[in-house]
Amino acid sequence: MAGNGKGTAEMELSYKDDPRMPCKYGAKCYQKNKNHHEKYKHPPKKTPEGRGVIRKVVDKDESCVASSAPSPEKSPEKKKIKLDTSDEEAEQITSSPSHSNASEPVVDDPENALPPSPEDVKESIKQKFLCEMPEDFYQFWDFCKNLSSDSPARALKEIGLMLVGPYDVLSGELKKVKHRDSSSYLRHWRYYFDPPEFQTIIKGDDKKQYHMGYYRDDPQEMPVFVACNSAAVSCTISPLAGNVFGAVNAYLNGILKSGDPFTKIKVPKYQNALKKWAEKEGISLEAKTAEMKARSKKVVSTTFHNAGIVVPCDKKSQVGYRELLEPDAQIKKILTSIMDSETEDKRKAAFSKLQPIVTAANIANDECDFGASLELGLDLFAFGGEPLHPIILQLLQAAYKLLNRPEFAVIIKAHLQDRKKGVDLSIVK
Structure with missing residues (x-):
């Protein structure tokens, strides 16, 4: 200057x-x-410098800001809030200061392009996926590199697993991408039923579309556990362990119990190597950690995907979450009628039954019960169906911004722009 x-x-x-x-x-x-x-x-x-804060327009002399979580000592008053957000926030979140890389792909769409990748691999992963990976993520890469120095990502191929998603930054696979579109990185190996809270890191059986990923309630916090989902079977997200070592160990135990004979005979080799490495590095293989147990006490609703949601909530004043207007069974019945409608008029009639539930969740936002919109949005997402996408986007973008989880708002928008079934989910072609 x-x-x-x-x-x-x-x-x-x-x-x-x-x-x-x-x-x-x-x-x-x-x-x-x-x-x-x-x-x-x-x-x-x-x-x-500081972390971006979602701006809200509030009534004069009133406060009810999602970034200040309700506490037992002082419950927030229920006040009306109107969101003042724009696509510029998404543009800022998906862009970060970085160092130049001579091998960067060509930028085809400047409006939605990432800047050059940071030289630091951890920052590069955060730039592309908007979340940091925990230490066990990198430790597991070292373990796989020890098994196969030439191709760590395929070190577990014999037992049906392959490292994907953020691991493609470590393997160099993402250097093959010929564009810098931020949304495409967020969709990279994101299965149909993967909500923003779930980040796939390992793919398994293509028939069931089995995959493992980190689950976190807040994009600014480390994951609470590693879970699995079989997207061709259901939306259910099942916790496996507190870290990727424990999750893979649980997967191997599952093969020993009910896997095919040809895969079973290969398990001991990998399980012994896994346990030795974990013991040497002091890594726990527990299926349920203290952090997972503590989280289970904070879950305010199990949701359709069964992993549940956690939001700042004062149980004494009951500020932060309220139950939806209708029970799960009734909501599923309404959603089924929407998806099964044979004509536009019938679909509109079915949507009219969903609208009061959506309206009630929006009213809950006005009174600081942000968990209602989050629950309903995730339930609709877990149920699936393109006709539901506009409502899902409205509910979840509002909830994530009010909960000060803007990265998740960006992820859900990118996912719904091109939500795919199947396993053709890599942006590396």
Whole structure:
């Protein structure tokens, strides 16, 4: 800035007189897109770095901000809130400061493109998937590299497993991608029933579409457990263990109990290697950890996918979550009638029965019971069906932004843009 020959006062005056809209991210905005800078102006001085906060318009002298979780000591008052959000928030979340990489793919769509990948692999994963991976994620890569130095991602192929998703950053697979579209990275190995809370890291049987992934309630926190889902069978997400080592060990135990004979004979070799490595590194193989047990006490609803949801909730004042207007059985009945409707008129009539439930969840948001929209949105997502996608997006984007989980709002939007069944889920072609 100093090199342009203008003094601080002159630059501030120039900024004030600039007719363009001010960028809501101020001087910390690092967008290089030409269209962005033509539309928004940026202050000459840098502001302190910090995590973006979802802005809300609240009534004067009232407060009910999702980023301040209700506590037993002081329950938040129930006040009305109106969201003031835009696609620019999504643009900011999916872009991060990074270092140049000469081997970066060509940018085909500047409006939805990521900046060059950070040199640090952990930052590169966070840039593309919006969440950090826990330490056991990298430890398991080292274990697989020890089994197969040439191809760690396929080290467990004999027992039907392959490392995918964020592991493709470690393997270098994502360097083959010829574009930098942020949404496509978020869909990379995201199965049909994978909600934003679930990040696939291992694929298994293609017939059942079995896969494992990390499950976390907040994108800014580390996962609570590793779970599995068989997308061709159901939406059910089943917790396996507190880390990927324990999850794979549980998978191997399952093969020993009911797997085919040809796979069974290969299990001892890999299970012994897994246990030795875990023991050497001090990694627990427990199926249920203390963190998982603690979370189970915080779950306010099991949801259709059975993994449940956790939201800031004061049980004494009952602020944070309220039950849906109708029980699960009735909601499933309504959703079935929507999906089975043979004509547009019948579908509209079926949707009219769902609308009061949606309206009640939206009203709950006004009174700080954000868990209702989260539950209903995830239930509709778990039920599945493209006609439900607009309502799912509305419910979940509102819930995630009010809960200060904006990364999940970006993920659900990207997923619903191209939600696929089957196993053709890699962006590496």
